[in-house]
Amino acid sequence: MSVSASNIDASASSADRTIVAGLPMPEFRKIGVEPISGACGAEISGVDLRQPLSPDVLDEIMLAFEHFLVIVFRDQDLTPEQHKTFSRHFGEITEIPQAPTYGDHRDMQEVRREAHEPENVVPSFESFHTDSPFLLQPPLGIVMRALAVPKFGGDTAFSNAYLVYEDLSDSMKALVDELQIVYSGKHIWSNNEKLPPEKRLRLRESHDFREDELENIHPAVRVHPRTGRRALFANTAYFQRFVGWTEDESRALLNYLQSLAQRLHYHCRVKWKKDTLIVWDNRFLLHRGVHDFKYERRHLIRTTLKGERPIGPSDFSQAK
Template identity: 40%
Template sequence: MANASYRRIEVRPLTGALGAEIFGADLSRLDDEMFAEIRRAFLEHLVIAIRDQALTPAQQKGFAARFGALSTHRFLKGLEGHPEILEIRREPTDRKIFAEGWHSDVTYQERPVLGSMLYAKEVPAIGGDTLFANQYMAYDAMTPGMKAMLDGLIGIHGGRNVYGDEPTSAITNAKLVADRKTAAETETEHPVVRTHPETGRKALFVNPHYTLRFKGWSEEESKPLLAYLFEFSVRPEFTCRLRWHDGSLGMWDNRCTQHTPIDDYFGKRRVMHRVTIEGDRPR
């Protein structure tokens, strides 16, 4: 169902929780009015998939730059000639996929990215969807007692689970620009509940890849509550599932969502170009 408040684009929500497909936009010929509608859809739906695009790397970067300064991955190598573009490639013979499991991107950074954008270069006809979860909804659904406790907590985020000795995803040393030890030992702190700088809404801000413990708590003490939050924050009613097509440009608000890729396409190739936008320090 089209949303009547958009004049230049057609916006079709994916689920009652979050996510929308956008039709009728040609990002290679973007004007300010159309961008304003896309940006509004992004803030309203948290995840958008702009269908049927044919973009060069420079055009993808140009579109992303309208949201803010582009971010270059601290630990992983970018595309030749385009360091801001990370190629996420799964070959038919690769056993593991990139970044499996629920997470928000790069929250081990003091300023995690505002949003991430994947441009689907080549995707399987079936399989390789991405799940997203709305972290405003997760926060809103909790009891006043739980909210009051979480409002005062600080989470310690680090790269250990992803970049440690036993990486949980397909990050090989060849893809690293930093040494693995530096990546694994990077830690920073963020409020467990953050206020979105643009919408003013509160969102839960922990994720199983990077949130290691609460500040002032031991890992042992933190574990049960974190495990509860990790499970609660991705309940089915907070999610949507995005199916990719060649030429889809998907983008998520990394400040109020988590996502996970789905590994159901072994034996097939999937190639995405990822661009991320600099974010601010969570508050």
């Protein structure tokens, strides 16, 4: 049986409920939830993440995360250990091979640009993307906290990949439902070396991943393993080709699909403040940093949550 977005939520029967992120707005009683846009994202209030969370509160945080795909908490002055403890509610913390680690915390990464450093974002990260799709089990999500941010700018923008897929024509859905993508992270380091020093990304210097773990094939349409909701899982970062397609054919279709994610009505945008903590889904949501600032420091630290192996439409229907 296939499950469509309209029949996922049994409580969605009431026609007078607000639709946000493509589904009827759930009810929240224990936490404050303020949607950021109609497409994705919500600010959560009334929660101190330094304290243990009651099961009721935690259930609502998880519901908000599933519904909005990105949830934002303000004024969360956490220690790295508190950051990790909160992260583990969403899943196991995992390492990734390329992002530099944060201080002595091998299980945390940092995104840092010093005030004197130039903008050095490679083009594929200037587009909406998911992190590390080349891994067999790409990250489920990211928990990121701001230590230092520019006065203005340096936001992170998000694009809801469920909505991108749901707006495709039935014929295009049928085409992409069948597609598989080769994603590869094998060339991250050699490509970086080719750039002039001032343009290079700050990369992790060593890691324990084998070469063959850095390339994998995933479905172009990703299915939520429980709800069956489908999302486009095709974007330029680390993309090599569609399986069975030439490189030219692959690029032409990919460019079209990637362009859809740029439409503003799929987006929300989060302004960082010091001690803002964001949890975002890396499976059904695309993200990108907005590098519109200069001469100011931006320092974000994160944990990465281990994800499941992506399943496509045919895997999901076979599992039913």
